[in-house]
Amino acid sequence: MRAIVVSTPGDSSALEYTEVPDPVPGPGEVLIDVAASGVNFIDVYHRMGRYQLPLPFTPGSEGAGTVAAVGPDVTGVSVGDKMGWVNIPGGYAERAVIRADRLIPIPDAISPEAAASVMLQGLTAQYLTHSTYEIRPGDDVLVHAGAGGMGQLLIQVAKLRGARVITTVSTAEKEKIAREAGADHVLRYDGFAEAVKEITGAGVHVVYDGVGAATFEGSLASLRPRGVLALYGAASGPVPPFDPQRLNPLGSLFLTRPSLHHYILTREELLSRAEMVFGWLAEGRIRVNVFRRYPLAEARQAHDDLEARRTTGKLLLIP
Template sequence: MKAILVSKHGGPEVLEWRDHAISDPGAGEVRIRHEAVGLNFIDVYFRTGLYPAPNGLPLVPGNEGAGIVTAVGEGVTRFKEGDRIAYAGPIGAYAEERVIAAEKIVKVPDGIELDVAAGMMLKGMTAEYLLRRTHVVQPGDTILFHAAAGGVGLIAGQWAKALGATVIGTVGSAEKAELAAANGYDHVINYRTEDFVERVKDITGGKGVDVVYDSVGKDTFPGSLDCLRPRGLWASFGQSSGPIEPINIGILSQKGSLFATRPTLFTYIASREDLEASANALFDVVARGIVKIDINQRYKLAEAAQAHTDLEGRKTTGVTVLKP
């Protein structure tokens, strides 16, 4: 089969479409044929070496996909050949086929297309844990979500609005502002033309928000802290603009006895119970139309380098899938 391989860290040009061997599934594993693979910023982190590859180089990137089970290994009883499945993690999705632990995949309900599932698992379960577990969003809460027109942002905007929150988002263009406003955001701030801290203060009457969900990192710090009410929570779950420099924890007391966390999806879905609960919550809101998943970009998997170029250039919005 063919896969995208990274033999050295670097820019999008290190993504190579090459022949790659695949084995039969071992005990507790299944082999799957991908229908589609999701594109996420974490793929960039692994490509550049910001995040270390679990098994070193060469590396097959990708943490999200959906497809059909084509073979099952010894001891696998939860899945059979022909099952429609999806997953978020472990790494290795940029391939026509792969072998994966059965404990890491979930069945996709009949009413959800595999292309949609491929592009929503990592992003949708990220929105789930952020909104329902990192900070339990309640009716009356006011939240700020950076990168509101991104894959996680568009899902989170719809979901948070359904939970009864006032939802504020930041974006980098007028077009992205329109997209965010159509996906649950009550207030959208274009950070290229407005000071997002001042706008948040205006919107909240100086009170600040209950929680800031921040996947941007360097460019939004420490501004994110200045948007919080006293004892508010800063949830830093990504760093698309670059890593944040080491900080003196005293800044949290200076800015209002703030809480801070650096969560990851893979901790929140580490157990089978948590994985199924998160996936089922996502499937439920999508099936009921509370959250709509639009695939805004499609690329051939062989063209992953162009997809990465567009992602890093902030040319993509919402969900993007790569097609083998």
């Protein structure tokens, strides 16, 4: 089969499209014919070596497809079932082997491609808004990068929770996309903290920041007393070392660096979060804007587009 393999960390040229042996499921494992795999910044971090995986490896932290074979000791999964997965590398390939207890059944009303579009970003939006900081009706929320795939989902889910949503974007085109997602106020990055305070008076209850270094200081300045900064990513680079004492004079703020892994530790939690996201999708309460579908062989281009911020929605690789 064909797959993307990283043998040495580096820029997008490290993504090698090559022939590899067909995988075989072992005990407790399932072989999936991949229909689509999502492209996310965590894949870039893996490729660069910022988050290290054993070499060589096939990147891709989410995907969906159809069961092609089941290994020994697997129950409740049959050939032909539609399944998805998240937080497991190996999606940039024509086939992937996934542990059966980490597979997520895909409802009949949702295609594997649609499911692949919400595995990582949809579950992330769910846990950020329901667990990291449980949004209440009337809360003020700041979402950075509102025109990206993650930002658009966060805006939509925050609105489902009854929040007033402020977001940041870099261009007029991206402002239009963020407003279509439901944002109440759309700001440019320059001076956004002052604008947030003008809109809200006291500041927002929570900031969802996946940008990192470039927005961190402004995110802190945008919070009201006892507000929460959920720093869930670092698209612009990691935040420099930080003295937690600074949180005190800024209003006894809360700072957390969450990751999806710790919010789907059990199978029950994984399935309950996925069920909620699939429900929203099937009912039309959220929509996914797929910016572009790339052939698997064009994974380098997908990474280049993502890193250059040329995208305004979800990126998918199609084997």
